[in-house]
Amino acid sequence: MALWHRRAPRMIAGGVLSLLALMAGLILMRGAGARLAGLVSGLVVVGVVLLRASGVARVVLRYVERLVTHDAMFRALADIRVWFFRRLAGGAAAGLGFRRAGDLLSRLVSDVEALDGLYLRILVPLAGACLILPFLVLAVAPVDPTLAAIVGGLFVAGAFLLPLAAAMLGRREAALLTHRLAGLRIGVLDLVTGLREIRAFGAEGRVLSHVRARDAAAMLQGLRGSRAPAGAAGRRVYLCGQAAILAVLAAVLGVGLGPIPAVRGVGLLFLVVAGFEGAGGLTRAGALAGGISRAAARIVSVGDTDAPSAPVGTLPAPAGADIRFEQVGFRWQANRGHAGRAAVFDGLTLDIPAGSRVAILGPSGIGKSTLAALLLKVASPEAGRILLGGQDLATLDSVSVRQRIAWLSQATHLFADTIRANLLLGGPDATEAELWTALDRAQVGDVVRALPEGLDSWLGEGGASLSGGQGRRIALARTLLSDAPILILDEPATGLDAETEREFLKTLYSVTADRTVILIAHRLVGVERLDRVWRLSDGKAVAVAV
Structure with a gap:
């Protein structure tokens, strides 16, 4: 994160635009639900102007937010690559710090690209979830405090606790996948650069089978890593959202909760659906967090050598050459x-x-x-x-x-x-x-x-x-x-x-x-x-x- 300080203004601007777009979407969904229920019952509780304004605002803000956040992320990744080369150059002089070319390629390509998920898939959605939670609770609490506590608790579980559990469970799988992808690139690069020697010794079949084995292992690990934590957590988050919807319907019907007015209940129902959909991506983000942290660690360690680091001097080198x-x-x-x-x-x-x-x-x-x-x-x-x-x-x-x-x-x-x-x-x-x-x-x-x-x-x-x-x-x-x-x-x-x-x-x-x-x-x-x-x-x- 410290490497991205130059891009902080753009990233903050993108985050603010994302929150504004999310707010406009929540207002739109709540207003649409209330207006729909009001029309059915013969009441007009939300004006068309509010719906149009929030709808247009959501579209415009979402478009501008995508431009700003992706521009900030591309610039941040460029900074990472420049920093990567500088660290590599600092440790590679005089034959030190050299790593296998395939491993460096994996760090420069896969690991750097994985870092875009830190901002776009974790930080921005997480900020959105932090906005949705108080919005939901404050919207539901005046109608039914008990319902607000239930909806808020289910949202905390679905947007924060379950993605966190997925991240913790996925760390080991992500580390294995990163290792096997690096091994695959090393094998492929060895195959290409050593083709003359491979053909001279008639080892094409053996080397190719070795690369294929690495490819199969990486693919299997990728499937295993994407299915295990994300799949289980995703199902539980879905159940949390359905339970929240069920709680609102129960309050509208007066079964165990409420009763609350139907018009307000339908508006809250739309709001709950939109809120849980807005936080749904955090489950996948939690599963990706392990891989992102592993990628960051591999990038940061690129300049590490087995030698004590040289002290940073300030004096210019003298004219003498003794x-x-x-x-x-x-x-x-x-x-x-x-x-x-x-x-x-x-x-x-x-x-x-x-x-x-x-x-x-x-x-x-x-x-x-x-x-x-x-x-x-x-x-x-x-x-x-x-x-x-x-x-x-x-x-x-x-x-x-x-x-x-x-x-x-x-x-x-x-x-x-x-x-x-x-x-x-x-x-x-x-x-x-x-x-x-x-x-x-x-x-x-x-x-x-x-x-x-x-x-x-x-x-x-x-x-x-x-x-x-x-x-x-x-x-x-x-x-x-x-x-x-x-x-x-x-x-x-x-x-x-x-x-x-x-x-x-x-x-x-x-x-x-x-x-x-x-x-x-x-x-x-x-x-x-x-x-x-x-x-x-x-x-x-x-x-x-x-």
Whole structure:
């Protein structure tokens, strides 16, 4: 709800219009019932003007209310999506916080769309029910206080208690449905993205049957979740409405209640019918509440990582590019009570002078990428400190820090867009001449010139139209467009053959002569161009002779 504060005026306006439309409908129904009974008995108790005015008002207000509430909801969902991407980006830098693409797709599509029910199907109808209850009681009480108590009690049960019970019963089913829908999307996305490997191993039938099983489980869970709590509660709410109608008829007939005048009784009968119909949607809303709360929880948790959150600094990053790790200690999941997990770093100390070329070596899982995460302020150390240009990284603004550090990883992504658009990600204000210079420095300019549309050539998803080495050079050109004095290379040549890897690293070293280069790798490549080499072992950095 806090994320929707910008849309509060529109949402409140939509809620007020909804209440006014509901009020006009109640007045219309009560007046129509009284006028009908009066005409039958030869009396005119309600004028045509009132009925016309309330009828027109109800139609106009309902139309405007739908426009305002849906407009407010669409804007609020757009805010959620923008917030979602920002949280995801904050936790995904340096390889952290990545989740399976299918799960993210489920959160972005299904879970975000489910949140429209919070306002349109729960909050607005609930506000309407809160208006209907006193309207019913105040309309019936002057005629028969006992009848007012009965109708009011039945309305409370049907509009509040039974939907609440449906929400409580449906929480578990909603959680299971959300989980199975996410699993279905994960399976489908794996099927599509891994089709080449699936066909190569002749596993089409097995994978497809697995997806079908997930689809069937999600469908079965959806049917079970929609039938159980909502169906039982809906029948009970219907019975509450029928009991209220029966009570009004009994009062008109003088059976146990009343008697009350027939004209007023018929007006109250119409009012009771309209009131219970107005609150009827809350039963379905109660059944949806569990799914909505689950969807909200999954969206809010998107930026959670297993790392202690980095402190929010306020100082701009200094001009200096010297880096120093001083007795740094770090472990994953320390902020979740998993203190027993082995520390990644325990007293890590190393110096990286400005303009130097260093390598950080070690096997997978030893903490090489974690070091990059700490430098990029995606995570923060438990102990010790990291200095950039002589200032504690914790005191520096994250955006300014990342403007000083360029990052080229083993999984650098090329977007399904033009070469120009991919390059401008690294330098939004770069001129065409600067783009060609970057491509030439990355030794891929001739390849791009040979393409029919040059810089405006379409790369395809993941740079599918280029070879692996060409795509990596495009990514390097994009990095070169950044004027950051520090360059982190996280396994930049992974997946390339030996010759392509040597040529790529040779190019890389030649175009980064004036920058601090931190090469993160699991083996030594291009050692002759390095100033220092450290090997990570037991949470510490051990110097290796070059």
